[in-house]
Structures are given as C-alpha cells and as structure tokens.
Amino acid sequence: MPLSGRQPVESIPVRADVVVIGGGVSGLCAALYLARGGAEVVLLEAGVVAGQGSSANAGTLALQNKRPPMLAYFIEGVEEWHRVAVGLAVDIGYGRPGGLQVAETDADLAALENQAGHLRDHGIAVDWLEGSALAARAPWLASSVRAATESGADGYADPLRAGQALAGAVEAAGGRILTHTPVMEAARRGAGYVLSVPGGTVACDSVVIATGPWSAALGRMFGAELAVEPSTIMLTATEPAPAALDRVVTHIRGRLTVKQTAAGGCLIGGGWYGRGDFTRRRRDIAYESLLHNLRLGCAVAPFLADLRPVRHWAGYEARTRHGRPLIGPVPGQGGLFALVPAAGGWTAAALGGRLIAECVLTGRVPPLAEGLGPEAG
Ligand SMILES: Cc1cc2nc3c(=O)[nH]c(=O)nc-3n(C[C@H](O)[C@H](O)[C@H](O)COP(=O)(O)OP(=O)(O)OC[C@H]3O[C@@H](n4cnc5c(N)ncnc54)[C@H](O)[C@@H]3O)c2cc1C
Known part of the structure; x- marks a missing residue:
C-alpha cells in the first residue's frame, strides 16, 4: 500500500520537478494541484498522511466566523473545497449544511x-x-x-476521511507519496535542491514547505526564516x-x-x-x-x-505573528516556496494548494496570495 508504511529505500526517487514536504492537508492539496498541472511531484511525509493537525481538527468549513480582511480569502477557500470534494473518488463527509x-x-x-x-x-x-x-x-x-x-455557506468535511482520499487523488494524478520519510537536510544543487531523507536523497527544481507548525525548522534547513510557531x-x-x-x-x-x-x-x-x-x-x-x-x-x-x-x-x-497564512516564494531562495496556514487552515487548505501550485508552475503570485508571502511574516 503506498499510503501507509515505509516504501522500500530503493523506491525513493532520485529526482522530481517539485518536492512537497509535509503530508497534511496543505501538502496534499499542493501536490494534487501540482500533479494535475503537469509537474512530476513527490511528497515527503515524516509520519503518515494527515497524521497531525489535519486529522485532529474539527472539520469546520465555516465562513460566518471569518472576519475581514481575510473573509474574501476564506470564501474562495470554501468554494475550492467544494470543487475538490466533488471531484474525489471517495466520500469524505463533505457538506454544506449551513x-x-x-x-x-x-x-x-x-x-x-x-x-x-x-x-x-x-x-x-x-x-x-x-x-x-x-x-x-x-x-x-x-x-x-x-x-x-x-x-447556508458554512460546511464540514470529515478530517478522518479527507487525508486518505486526497492522497489517493494525488496518486491518481501521477504524484508520489513517501510516508515515514522525514526530510533531514537540504542543500543547493545547481538551480535546485537536494534533500536528504533516510536511505537516500531526492533532487528537485522546486520545494514547497508545507509542514505546518514544523515550518520554522524546515525553513532553517534551507537557511530561511519562516516566522511560524x-x-x-x-x-x-x-x-x-x-x-x-x-x-x-x-x-x-x-x-x-x-x-x-x-x-x-x-x-x-x-x-x-x-x-x-x-x-x-x-x-x-x-x-x-x-x-x-x-x-x-x-x-x-x-x-x-x-x-x-x-x-x-x-x-x-x-x-x-499576524494571524494570516504564509503563501508564496521564499525571498532570496529561488525555487523554494512556503504554504503554511494559520487559523482556519482546514478551511483554506484546498485554496492554499491551488495558489502555491500556481506560484510554482507559473512563477507568478496569484492575486489572492498577494501580501501573504513569507516576507510579510
Ligand atoms: C484541534 C484542532 C481543531 C481544528 N479545527 C479546525 C477547523 O474546524 N477548521 C479549520 O479550518 N481549521 C481547524 N484547525 C486547523 C487545521 O487543522 C490546520 O490548520 C491544518 O490541518 C493544517 O494542515 P497542514 O497540512 O498545513 O499541517 P499539518 O496537518 O500539521 O501537517 C504538517 C505535516 O508535516 C509533516 N512534517 C513535519 N516535519 C517534517 C519533515 N522534516 N519532513 C517531512 N514531513 C514533515 C508532519 O508530520 C505533518 O504531517 C484545527 C486544528 C486543531 C489542532
């Protein structure tokens, strides 16, 4: 089974276009949009898919409790969840009961x-x-x-079901997921990066850090400061x-x-x-x-x-610090991107995945992600 248990060392790919680090809902959504966008994607997860906040959460996709200036962002977030959920092969208990x-x-x-x-x-x-x-x-x-x-806009998606369903969708789109594969070190290689994991290395052109509360530590591996606690x-x-x-x-x-x-x-x-x-x-x-x-x-x-x-x-x-997510290219680190939600991270995960994929694939920051770059953290 690709979604649980350690894949054999020899199956660790030596190259990918994009490596997504972190297999919570943010990383899974990023990998999904990247793979659907035509990138060769490998997702590296230290534990199991959605094993942390992404399965411990309440599943609420609410808008009434979101305030300006992030309201427009969350409205699009709920819309994006809808688009993703209806396209999944598995029922994830998604609904908008209001x-x-x-x-x-x-x-x-x-x-x-x-x-x-x-x-x-x-x-x-x-x-x-x-x-x-x-x-x-x-x-x-x-x-x-x-x-x-x-x-009628408030909704729900079941955190105990969504992670596995999203992982299945990533793989169906051609992405690879390696669980129990923590990234331990990162180094520059040419214009890209080489990441050390147990049993091997993965070289890639771009990296998306989607490690939620672990993101400051991941940033340091790349010599970048991500203001996340x-x-x-x-x-x-x-x-x-x-x-x-x-x-x-x-x-x-x-x-x-x-x-x-x-x-x-x-x-x-x-x-x-x-x-x-x-x-x-x-x-x-x-x-x-x-x-x-x-x-x-x-x-x-x-x-x-x-x-x-x-x-x-x-x-x-x-x-x-400011309560907003960090989404976008990490300044001074070509090919390195961050996708770290703050409060409401479940609600915004699908949108975050779409926005960061757009940043990686086009080199442009989409309007909804403007002002959310890691430099604003
Ligand atoms: C109790 C609770 C209730 C919540 N309720 C809601 C809610 O109702 N609605 C809402 O919108 N939000 C809610 N949230 C917030 C939401 O759950 C999170 O914002 C969201 O799940 C974050 O997803 P993520 O993928 O960014 O991070 P995570 O789910 O934390 O995933 C990060 C992943 O990175 C991996 N990782 C770390 N270091 C490495 C490494 N070196 N190499 C490889 N992988 C690594 C970790 O193992 C982890 O799987 C709640 C959170 C909690 C805790």
Whole structure:
C-alpha cells in the first residue's frame, strides 16, 4: 500500500520537478494541484498522511466566523473545497449544511450585526433570526441566545476521511507519496535542491514547505526564516446522541464551534489552547480552559450537558505573528516556496494548494496570495 508504511529505500526517487514536504492537508492539496498541472511531484511525509493537525481538527468549513480582511480569502477557500470534494473518488463527509452564529449580550448583538454586514458585503446571504423565528429554527438553543445569523455557506468535511482520499487523488494524478520519510537536510544543487531523507536523497527544481507548525525548522534547513510557531488546540467529542444539530454552530465572540457528526457524536471546540511540548511532541489537555470551552457550549446548547464526553484531545496548529497564512516564494531562495496556514487552515487548505501550485508552475503570485508571502511574516 503506498499510503501507509515505509516504501522500500530503493523506491525513493532520485529526482522530481517539485518536492512537497509535509503530508497534511496543505501538502496534499499542493501536490494534487501540482500533479494535475503537469509537474512530476513527490511528497515527503515524516509520519503518515494527515497524521497531525489535519486529522485532529474539527472539520469546520465555516465562513460566518471569518472576519475581514481575510473573509474574501476564506470564501474562495470554501468554494475550492467544494470543487475538490466533488471531484474525489471517495466520500469524505463533505457538506454544506449551513451554520448559525449566535449572540447573547448587547455587545454580541452589535458585533453580530456588524459581521452580518461584512458577510453581505462579500456576497454571502445571511438571515437574521430572533424571538419565535429563532426558537422555531433552533429549539435546542438556550434562552440566553438572543439572536443568531444563519447562512447556508458554512460546511464540514470529515478530517478522518479527507487525508486518505486526497492522497489517493494525488496518486491518481501521477504524484508520489513517501510516508515515514522525514526530510533531514537540504542543500543547493545547481538551480535546485537536494534533500536528504533516510536511505537516500531526492533532487528537485522546486520545494514547497508545507509542514505546518514544523515550518520554522524546515525553513532553517534551507537557511530561511519562516516566522511560524506551534500552538496546541483542544477538541471534545461526545457520545452519540439523537440527531439534533443539523448545522454548524459558532459564537460571535469566537471560542466556540459545535457540530454533530453523521455518527451522532457532537464535536465541541473553538480554538482553546491546550498544553504542549512541541520538541518532545507532547500534546496535553489544559483542563481549566477545556472547562470554559464546555461550559460555553452547554450554555448555548443545553442538551450538550446531558451527553458524556468520550474523548478530549489536542493537536498542533501553526501560528503566525499576524494571524494570516504564509503563501508564496521564499525571498532570496529561488525555487523554494512556503504554504503554511494559520487559523482556519482546514478551511483554506484546498485554496492554499491551488495558489502555491500556481506560484510554482507559473512563477507568478496569484492575486489572492498577494501580501501573504513569507516576507510579510
Ligand atoms: C484541534 C484542532 C481543531 C481544528 N479545527 C479546525 C477547523 O474546524 N477548521 C479549520 O479550518 N481549521 C481547524 N484547525 C486547523 C487545521 O487543522 C490546520 O490548520 C491544518 O490541518 C493544517 O494542515 P497542514 O497540512 O498545513 O499541517 P499539518 O496537518 O500539521 O501537517 C504538517 C505535516 O508535516 C509533516 N512534517 C513535519 N516535519 C517534517 C519533515 N522534516 N519532513 C517531512 N514531513 C514533515 C508532519 O508530520 C505533518 O504531517 C484545527 C486544528 C486543531 C489542532
């Protein structure tokens, strides 16, 4: 099986047009667009495909919780996910059930109205719900929720299924994926690079660093500074419950996303930080913050309080100083590119893959990636 287990040493290719480092959803999408664009692509992944943040995440493809100036970017991100998902051979649980963004306080109401304006300005239809209309639409919401906006744009894709499906698509397009193959060193060779991996080397014209929270270390291998830091985000899954939530719920204050999966379990998250020791690859629950997260979820949707949590976990996410992704050529390093999402990295992965492939294949930075280059980090 090409997607799991180590490929034999002798199968390590000695050359490729482009090497993508990192087999999370960003690297997989980059490899997919590069291969479809005609490049000979090899993806090198230190562990298994989508084994880190790309399978630990909540799968939310929400727009209502995205703010300007990145709103247009995420809108195109969700569109691109749609294009990718419908073209995959495997069902990845992708859908756009829509979403509710809720408000409780006076300040929340003002912020919700403001955000609804931004969404409408960007062409996203949003309905304002309160009183009996809100109660009829979402009877499971607490009475503390005074209003909500509803949009059909919010969606979901199952992180436990998407990685393998994307890897299959990369291979179907002619790309090669080598798992358990960490890049250990990088050196210049002519106009390109030669990368050392266990058991061999890979020479290539171009490299895309798509190693999420590990990207600063990868940058250093090339003598480049990528201003990326790791953070640790927590998530809770409950026992299965009768179908109640038919759409994604977010809070205007941020810090809450709730959804119910097809199997009935509810996922409660919202970007609450866990504890972690990145160098030792430890990711732990920060119970005090987790309680705040669960209390907020139960305050908004009280039926959650009756469900037993079956699992809490934490995963790594990349963080940049300005909160925007890094996408584009690395200055002063011909042929080296970075694709590192920040918050919302699942939502933007397909778009990031398309944009970086365009940079590599055409040598031009597409308009949506302008201002997102690593030099802006
Ligand atoms: C708990 C949690 C919930 C989240 N929920 C959401 C959500 O609902 N919606 C949303 O939009 N985003 C969400 N995110 C963020 C999202 O999951 C990430 O932004 C996204 O998955 C990042 O993908 P990536 O491919 O860039 O990085 P990663 O998935 O981290 O992949 C990077 C890969 O690089 C590999 N690598 C590292 N070093 C090397 C090396 N030397 N050689 C080869 N390979 C290497 C790693 O093994 C890893 O597989 C969440 C994140 C977490 C942790």
